[in-house]
Amino acid sequence: MPLIIANWKMNPATLTEAKDLFLQIKKVSIKNRKSTVVVCPPFLFIESLRKFTAPKISLGAQDVFWELEGAYTGEISPLQLYESGARYVIVGHYERRTRITLNETDEVINKKLKASLKAGLKPILCVGESKRDEAGNFLHFIKRQLELDLAGVKKTDLKNLIIAYEPIWTVGRDAKRKALPEECREIVVFIKKVLADMFGRNAMEKVQIIYGGSVDSKNARDYLTTGSAQGLLVGRESLRPKEFNEILKSI
Numbered sequence: 184m185p186l187i188i189a190n191w192k193m194n195p196a197t198l199t200e201a202k203d204l205f206l207q208i209k210k211v212s213i214k215n216r217k218s219t220v221v222v223c224p225p226f227l228f229i230e231s232l233r234k235f236t237a238p239k240i241s242l243g244a245q246d247v248f249w250e251l252e253g254a255y256t257g258e259i260s261p262l263q264l265y266e267s268g269a270r271y272v273i274v275g276h277y278e279r280r281t282r283i284t285l286n287e288t289d290e291v292i293n294k295k296l297k298a299s300l301k302a303g304l305k306p307i308l309c310v311g312e313s314k315r316d317e318a319g320n321f322l323h324f325i326k327r328q329l330e331l332d333l334a335g336v337k338k339t340d341l342k343n344l345i346i347a348y349e350p351i352w353t354v355g356r357d358a359k360r361k362a363l364p365e366e367c368r369e370i371v372v373f374i375k376k377v378l379a380d381m382f383g384r385n386a387m388e389k390v391q392i393i394y395g396g397s398v399d400s401k402n403a404r405d406y407l408t409t410g411s412a413q414g415l416l417v418g419r420e421s422l423r424p425k426e427f428n429e430i431l432k433s434i
Contacts, residue, residue, distance in 0.1 A: 185218040185407055185434055186345065186393055186414030188307060189421030190245060190273060192371070193225060201228040202324035205235055207424035212240040218414075221423075226259055233268030237279050243271030246279065249294035251302065261302035268331050272299050273416075275309045275332060277351045289331035296332060300340045307416070308332055309395065310374075311349040314359075322373060338382050342389040346374060347416045354418065361397045367410030400429035407434060415430050 189208065195201055201224055210218040215240075224232060236242055248258035251349045252298045264272060275292040276354040279285045292308070299306040310328040312321035329346075336344070348370045371392050378387040394406045395416025406412045 186391060187218050187220050187414075188243065188271070188273075188393070188395075188434070189220065189222045189427060189432060190276075190395075190416060190418050191224045191422060192245065192278075192418065197241055198228055200237070201225075201232065204422065204424060205232050205269070206360045208427055209235060209237060209240050210420075211431050212430040213237050215239065215434070217434050218431060220431070223271070223273055226264075226267075229264070230267040236268070241268075241270050242268050243251050243305075245273050245275065245276070246267045247272045247274065247295050247299055247304070249291070249298045251298065261299045261304050265302050265304055269304065271305045271307055272347075273309065273347075274299065274306045275328075277309060277311060277349055277354065280309075281313070281351065289328060292332050293334055297335060300336070300343060305343045305345060307345045307347050307393075309347045309349045309416070311351055311396070313351040315350075315352065325370065325373065326377050329374065330381065333381065338386040341378075341382060341386050343391075343420065345391045345393060345414070346378075347393050347395045348374065348412070349395040349416060358397060361402065362394075364402070364405040364409035366414055367394050367406050371411045387421055398430065400426055400433050403430045404433045 205248045220240045220241045223245050229242055244264045247261050251260050251262050274295050279287045296306045310325055312324050317319050352364050353362045374392055375387055393414035393416055394412035398415050398417045399420050
C-alpha cells in the first residue's frame with residue numbers, strides 16, 4: 184500500500200490553520216483504501232493534532248535530535264516526539280543537508296536515524312543527488328549516502344525504515360525540471376541493489392522506497408507505476424488541500 188507523506192515544512196503560521204488543513208486532508212484519507220497518509224507538521228502542532236489521527240492518517244516530524252535526553256538546549260529527542268504523537272520522522276532532508284546554516288553531515292544523519300529507530304519511530308531517510316552526469320558519478324554519490332547513513336543499522340530494524348529518493352535538481356526555486364518516472368525507477372532499482380549488498384536480499388525487501396521531488400496530481404500515479412516507487416514525499420502541494428487530495432485520488 185503506497186505511503187503518502189505530507190511535509191509541511193515551516194507552515195502554516197497558526198494552530199487554527201494547521202487543524203483546518205489536517206482535517207481537510209483527513210476527510211479524503213479515511214475514504215481512500217489505496218494508501219496510508221503521514222502528515223509532518225511543525226513540532227509545535229504535533230501534540231494538538233494527534234487527537235485527529237485515524238487508522239489511515241498518522242503524524243510525523245520533520246527532524247529529530249540524536250540523544251534520547253540530556254542538556255541539549257532547543258533540541259527535541261525521538262522519545263519526546265513519540266510521546267507527542269509522532270510515529271514517523273524525516274531524516275536527512277536536502278534542506279537540512281545543504282543549507283549553510285544547517286549543513287548536516289552523514290555522520291549526524293546516521294546518529295539521528297539510529298536514535299529514532301531505538302525510540303520506536305519510523306525514520307524516512309532522504310537521499311539524492313544535486314545533479315546528474317553522463318559518467319554516472321551521481322550513482323556513487325547515492326551509494327555513499329546510503330552506506331554512511333545506514334552504518335550500524337540492524338537488519339531487524341529495516342522493516343521500520345523508509346527511504347525517500349529526492350533528487351535535489353527537481354525541487355525548490357532552482358529546480359531544473361521534473362524527474363521522469365523512468366529515472367525514478369532506475370534509482371529505486373539501484374537503491375535496492377545497494378541495500379541487498381549491505382543487508383542481504385531478504386532484509387532489503389522489507390524497506391519501503393518512496394519518491395519525492397515536485398510531486399503533483401499529474402505525475403503522482405506515474406511515479407508509483409512506471410517509477411516503481413512505493414509511496415511519495417510531497418512538499419509544497421501538501422499545503423494545498425485540493426491538490427493534495429487530488430494526488431490521493433489519482434492513486
